[in-house]
Amino acid sequence: MPTPEQMIAAVHGYVAAFDAGDAEAAVALFAEDATVEDPVGTPAKIGHDEIRTFYTASMQTGAKIHLQGPVRVGEDYAAFAFQVRLNWEGKSSTVDVIDIFRFNADGKVAKMEAYFGPTNFGAAS
Amino acid sequence: MPTPEQMIAAVHGYVAAFDAGDAEAAVALFAEDATVEDPVGTPAKIGHDEIRTFYTASMQTGAKIHLQGPVRVGEDYAAFAFQVRLNWEGKSSTVDVIDIFRFNADGKVAKMEAYFGPTNFGAAS
Numbered sequence: 001m002p003t004p005e006q007m008i009a010a011v012h013g014y015v016a017a018f019d020a021g022d023a024e025a026a027v028a029l030f031a032e033d034a035t036v037e038d039p040v041g042t043p044a045k046i047g048h049d050e051i052r053t054f055y056t057a058s059m060q061t062g063a064k065i066h067l068q069g070p071v072r073v074g075e076d077y078a079a080f081a082f083q084v085r086l087n088w089e090g091k092s093s094t095v096d097v098i099d100i101f102r103f104n105a106d107g108k109v110a111k112m113e114a115y116f117g118p119t120n121f122g123a124a125s
Numbered sequence: 126m127p128t129p130e131q132m133i134a135a136v137h138g139y140v141a142a143f144d145a146g147d148a149e150a151a152v153a154l155f156a157e158d159a160t161v162e163d164p165v166g167t168p169a170k171i172g173h174d175e176i177r178t179f180y181t182a183s184m185q186t187g188a189k190i191h192l193q194g195p196v197r198v199g200e201d202y203a204a205f206a207f208q209v210r211l212n213w214e215g216k217s218s219t220v221d222v223i224d225i226f227r228f229n230a231d232g233k234v235a236k237m238e239a240y241f242g243p244t245n246f247g248a249a250s
Contacts, residue, residue: 079240081206098204115204
């Protein structure tokens, strides 16, 4: 299994991918057959192609990720709270999200879940 | 299903139960057959009796819950980041945790998962 340091580095790599607008860097964190359920309750994106399409579209909104507090790390997971800041229909907006990454033995994200809903959207101050 | 307001109220009720040291108030938030996996990766506590035993022991450490940021709420879940402050072997300690509550149609917590690990323990400042 990956070490805590490796899992924390994957989270920081995810943040950096958004900072750079680099969808491929985000995709590279995931296993080939990974699932991304974002938000939880919607159909999962499955595999690199669907995940790439998803992150390419996400990053086109200019979305940036601002971590809130430490990454919570267990044997095979990282959980982290953050605020997304993006442009939505010409307005600066925010979304407060909690993500769970589940890692495989190779240190790749095998399963991602993003928790947020309508109450978590706001206008950027 | 419960409304977002009801799910947020359940989280605040959970915090209040710790503030009051009232294990029964915490148990009352859960379905009779609920599962509590705390931390994720350990055997789940199943049902009110096991959950009561667990929270009674937790609260005997003087643990209090300090929410960090807004509760993330979807169709049937609440996700929230917090810091636990407690006394551990005579020392003030902290644990940074993210919890996921999954609700049933009656608005009771059917499944709880707590995400944290060794890197999330600290000394209280």
